[in-house]
Amino acid sequence: MGNVGSAALSIKGLRKVYRDGLTAVSDLDLELADGAFFSLLGPNGAGKTTLIGSVCNIVRPTAGQLSVFGHDYRTRAARRLIGLAEQEINVDRFLSIRQLLVYHAGYHGIGRKTAVRRADELLQRSRLDHKADGRAYELSGGMQRRLVLARALIHQPRLLILDEPTAGVDVELRSEIWRLVKGLNAAGTTILLTTHYLQEAETLCDEIALILAGRIVDRGSAASLRDRYEARDISEVYDRVIAAEAAS
Amino acid sequence: MTSIEARAIRPHDESFTPERSPFVWLVEREILRFLNIWRYAVLGPVLSAVLFVVIFGSALGRHVDPIAGVTYGQFIVGGLLAQAILSVGFFNGTTSLYEARHDKYIHDVFASPLRWW
Secondary structure, X not given: OOOOOOOOEEEEEEEEEOOOOOEEEEEEEEEEOOOOEEEEEOOOOOOHHHHHHHHOOOOOOOEEEEEEOOEEXXXXXXXXXXXXXXXXXXXXXXXXXXHHHHHHHHHOXXXXXXXXXXXXXXXXXXXXXXXXXXXXXXXXXXXXXXXXXXXXXXXXXXXXXXXXXXXXXXXXXXHHHHHHHHHHHHOOOEEEEEEOOHHHHHHHOOEEEXXXXXXXXXXXXXXXXXXXXXXXXXXXXHHHHHHHHHHO | OOOOOXXXXXXXXXOOOOOOOHHHHHHHHHHHHHHHOHHHHHHHHHHHHHHHHHHHHHHOHHHOOOEOOEOHHHHHHHHHHHHHHHHHHHHXXXXXXXXXXXXXXXXXXXXXXXXXX
16 A cells, blocks of 8 residues: 555655666655656656656666655555556557547556447547547647557656657647646646756656656656746756766 | 646555556457457468368378278368467467567566566
8 A cells, every 4th residue: 555645656766777788777765746747858868768768667776765655666556546648659459440449448457338438538639539440550740649649648647757848849749748747746636747948847746857867867846846947838858867977 | 749747646655456467468469469360360270271181181182091980081180270279379479579579569568567466
C-alpha cells in the first residue's frame, strides 16, 4: 500500500549503464509532488528517455530506488497508476484503433464492458471515432499522436508521463495537447513531461529540471531559474546551463 | 481533443484488483493476431506438407516395403503433420514477439501490471 502523502514519483540514486558501457543516467535523484506538472529539459542523449523507461519498467536500472505514490515501481499497484505516451508511435499493427485502446485497458485489468465504453469515449474526444475500425498506420501523424495519448489515458493513470508529446505536430494540435494536459493536471493528475520546446515547458509546468549527461544539473520553477541565471526566458537559462556544463 | 472535464482522481493506496486477468487479455490478443494472419501462417506449412506427402509418398513410397503393416505413406503423413504444427507454432510465437519488440509496442505490456501467474 502506498503511504498517505507520498510523492507521486521518488527516484533515489538511479543509475543506468548499458551493456556497451554507456552511462545514460548517473546517480540521479528526483522527487515529484502529487499533482505536480513537471518538465524535464535536456538535449538528445541526456538520459530523459532512459529515466522514463526505468520508471515504467521498460529499462532495467543498474542501481537505484524508485517508487510511485509510495509503491515500489515494479509492483502492480505502481504500474496501474502510470500512463505513458512515448515519443515514438508504437502501436500494435494487428489491432484496429478501437482494439488498441481496449486491449491496453485489458493489460491494466479493466473488464471488457468498461474498456469498450472508455475506448469509445476517448475516441470521440480525440476525434478518431470515425476511424475506430481502421488501422493506426492509416492515420495521419497528428491522428497517431492523439491515439497514443488516448491509449495512455484509458486506464485513468494518476501519473502521466509524456515523452515529447508535441514533437513534429502542427501548431493546432500542439495547443490541443496543451489544453488536454492542463485539464488533466487541474483534475489532479501528476504530469511528467519531456520536451525540446522550451516555451512549452515554461508555459505549462510548475517546475522544470535541466538534465545533462544523465544528471539533473538544476531544477526549480521557471521564474526561479530565470532569476538564478539572470535570464530573460528558459531558452536563455538552457543555453547558459549547457554552456557551463560544456566548459566544466 | 477537448480538455478533459474534472473527474474524481484515482486513489493511489488501493491494491491492484483486476476485473479480468490482464494475462487473459494478452492471450486473447495473440489469438486475434493469429486469426488475422491465419492464411499466411497456416497455408504455407500446409502446402509444403502436402507437397512432401505427394513427392515422397509417390516417389519413395514405391521403393519402401511396409513395416509391421504400416506403409511409408502412412508413416510420413503423421510425421509431416507434426512438423507442420510445430513449425506454425514456433513461427507464430517468435514472429509475434519479434514484431512487438521491433515496433516497441511490447512496452505496453512491460509497463502494465500484467503477470502470467
